[in-house]
């Protein structure tokens with residue numbers, strides 16, 4: 001749909017990518033209701049305080065989305081996870097899967113009755129290139145985003161004859177507080193480019209207006225996503241630099 005017709009419920013609205021999305025959406029004429037755990041709203045958006053990991057969070061947010069008459073939902077809330085698996089605690093694994101996979105699934109489920117009543121609605125999941133390309137150091141984070149992509153793909157097909165379009169946005173590494181010094185060092189060592197959050201926000205606008213099933217951000221990541229899907233294990237030899245870079249980090253580091 002056209003951005004000017006969109007009433008967007010945006011999770012992760014206080015984050016680096018979320019704030020850029022809110023700004024770009026408003027500039028294009030959309031209304032934005034942000035969701036996050038802070039008491040006060042970032043400038044220029046309606047705000048709802050909610051912890052999406054709490055038991056009551058998804059139902060409360062879904063009720064607010066219905067009251068506010070949201071017709072687009074962008075799920076951008078998420079947490080990072082980086083480090084060799086033997087340095088990651090079981091609690092960290094649970095936290096990453098809860099925030100990046102379970103919470104968006106529960107929120108989507110809670111929102112569906114309202115979205116299905118709209119003449120037209122869009123449900124956008126913010127995934128990651130790392131949900132389609134498994135990189136050393138991102139086994140847990142990549143699993144959470146791969147799970148989200150699998151969920152979104154099945155839901156897209158499940159809802160294909162309804163007014164609800166399900167979409168995936170897949171950013172590559174982006175300069176926000178999400179990435180600590182360890183990821184920045186890894187990116188430098190492996191020649192991985194980082195986008196400004198505004199580039200991800202521009203891709204979101206294009207995704208919403210085009211109603212495409214998915215959009216990955218940045219080259220060569222867009223191509224790598226396709227190649228990895230087609231070639232899988234035949235690409236395993238291409239990641240020696242990534243393994244080396246991971247090994248040079250202090251043991252047990254996860255961020």
Ligand SMILES: NC(=O)c1ccc[n+]([C@@H]2O[C@H](COP(=O)([O-])OP(=O)(O)OC[C@H]3O[C@@H](n4cnc5c(N)ncnc54)[C@H](OP(=O)(O)O)[C@@H]3O)[C@@H](O)[C@H]2O)c1
Nearest residue numbers: 012014015016017037051052053077078171173174176178
């Ligand atoms: N940055 C990257 O390199 C990159 C690359 C690909 C994909 N992504 C994805 O893009 C999305 C946004 O990332 P970002 O870089 O903007 O991260 P960020 O700056 O760290 O922001 C994360 C956002 O998620 C929210 N959040 C986390 N846990 C929450 C919870 N339990 N309840 C409610 N809100 C919660 C935070 O809200 P609070 O203010 O309440 O903490 C914050 O608004 C994430 O899904 C991430 O996986 C990021």
